[in-house]
Amino acid sequence: MKKPTKSQRDLRAVAITTLMGPLPNYGRSLLYTVVISFLAGFALDLLKTRVLSLSAIGDYFLFGGTEGFLIMCVPAILAAAFAASITRKERFRDRLRHFSFISLLSVVVSAILYILALLVSQNTNQLQTFVLLANSIIFAIWFVALFVTLNYGWKAIPISLIQPLLSISFLSIYNSFLIANLQDPFTLGIKFVISSIVLLFALASIFYIINAPARRNFGISTLQVMALFFAQWTYGSKRLEGVLAEMGEKVETFYGTALFRSAKTKKIKAAWLIPYVHFGPVGNLGGSEFPALLSKPISRRMNAPVSVFHATVNHDFNPVYSSVHTKLLGTYAKEISAMQKAPFSKTAVAQLMESSIGNARIFSITAGKDGFFAFSNAPQSTEDIEFPIGLILMNKLLGRSLQNAILTDMHNSKTNGDYMLTGTPQFYELYDLADKYSMGRQLPFKFGCHADPLGDFGISQGIGKMGMIVSVFEIGGRKSCIILIDANNVLPDFRREILLKVLANGKRFDFCDVFTTDTHAVNTISGIHNPLGRYCDRGKLAARIEEAIAGAILDLEPAEAAMSIKRIELDVLGVRRSPEVISTINSIVSIAKIFAPSILIISLLIAFLLSLAIK
Secondary structure: OOOOOHHHHHHHHOHHHHHOOOOOOHHHHHHHHHHHHHHHHHHHHHHHHOOOOHHHHHHHHHHHHHHHHHHHHHHHHHHHHHHHHHOOHHHHHHHHHHHHHHHHHHHHHHHHHHHHHHHHOOOHHHHHHHHHHHHHHHHHHHHHHHHHHOOOHHHHHHHHOHHHHHHHHHHHHOOOOOOOOOOOHHHHHHHHHHHHHHHHHHHHHHHHHHHHHHHHHHOOOHHHHHHHHHHHHHHOOOOHHHHHHHHOEEEEEEEEEEEEEEOOOOOEEEEEEEEOOOOOOOOOOOOOOHHHHHHHHHHHHHOOOEEEOOEOOOHHHOEOOOOHHHHHHHHHHHHHHHHHHOOOEOEEEEEEEEOOOOOOEEEEEEEOOEEEEEEEOOOOOEOOEOHHHHHHHHHHHHOOOOOEEEEEEOOOEOOOOOOEOOOOHHHHHHHHHHHOOOOOOOEEEEEEEEEEOOOOOOHHHOOOOOOEEEEEEEEOOEEEEEEEEOOOOEOHHHHHHHHHHHHHOOOOOOEEEEEEOOOHHHOEOOEOOOOEOOOOOHHHHHHHHHHHHHHHHHOOEEEEEEEEEEEEEEEEOOOOHHHHHHHHHHHHHHHHHHHHHHHHHHHHHHHHHHHHHOO
């Protein structure tokens, strides 16, 4: 059997996110609740009497459906509305959306169990036991949803009791439904409490098993992390950063800067920022929004477009706090100020090197003894390049008469391939290419830039808040174009569409490619992987890219350049932490798949037998 790649192992770890998706609005959930309750009532009335005739079926549909609405739907709607009104009143609509969906799931479960009860037996005691068991499961559904996914802590217990207690109350009042002679409310209450306690013990056992690997490896609670993770995905909470900080460590990393200014007016035309941090892990946590957080303030200060590129780093260099960007902002402000006072190079050279034995490509812009290098394996997998690989390549380039070498990853081909690791054929293709680098003849150059915030797209379409910035160089009559989009990689076929369209419309470039920042801000509940081209309006975006290229060409004028790369100390997730986290998640999933169903089935059987035993 073929050994799974690292990417495939990572995908297994995040496979649980495929179960997540945007919830329907509360109106749709309530409509589904009404329909399911009505149809369940019709089915239950039919099963109870089992008389098939046209008039009887009409009565079952009308009266049975009405009974189902009263017994299942009304308690569900009241529970959702009441729970939303007593929790987070400032976000009533969001809470109602969540609680309406939980109520809908509860109605589905109760309908299935009620129907199963009548299929199994007509014995009154057994039917009552099924009813109580159904409401105990409803309690468990609410508890897990509130405790784990919505981060309510132990406040989840009283809120979780609302719907089952309302259901039992409505059944007691309307006891002609399903069961002719319900027991007295006191006995029913005892049975319900016992069933619920059994399920709570089962859930506690499952929680203990799930918590064990993370507590052993990291000293943290898996449930706490899960709760904070869901809180981030549902309403943007950043409390998970505290857990990331406990796991993180201080490291020294690089921050690169490139400035381009008009040769005539000396006004800055654009800035390129290359912080050696990874823009993850997800949503608004850590460094996920760094491209926009760094670009926008500096752009306003300089009154010029600011591009933030993806450096040669992976998830080991995820900042643990989003507030780390303020330290980078201050550092970049000082560096840009110092660079503006130093000499700029009036000449440059743009070069493209391609592997003759593989897919590796290196594009460089060199001004004086400073160089900017971008790597890609497109159309093959172009994922993160590990920090040590970047250092190896940097040192090789510095041995080629360069003073500074800033390395970036184009991150422009999302496939099912593996990440680049030391010793792989893909690594050696880049390694050998770096050996072939020699600085070409530098000539006076022109530079043009155009920014488009792409505000009408947004994260659901795979585009972050930095938007798009297009840079065009003209050196010795040869043109190069960099299309940088704040996105998490590009689908290869969409990249090809863009490049073919650009070339087909008369834009003659010796080099042109799409770069992305690898922002994980676009990885939300709509999908853990959201590469450019999967959800966006491709035709509309391609047209905007062409407009931006035209704008950058119009902006071309004689220019000067300055580059620097220095070190900074930051708090990041840490070396090899990501593989440890992935391994731990895989262990948790493997254990849970075996033990969770077994524990739940045993607990349900115990609750059922105890309810039968109590007279």
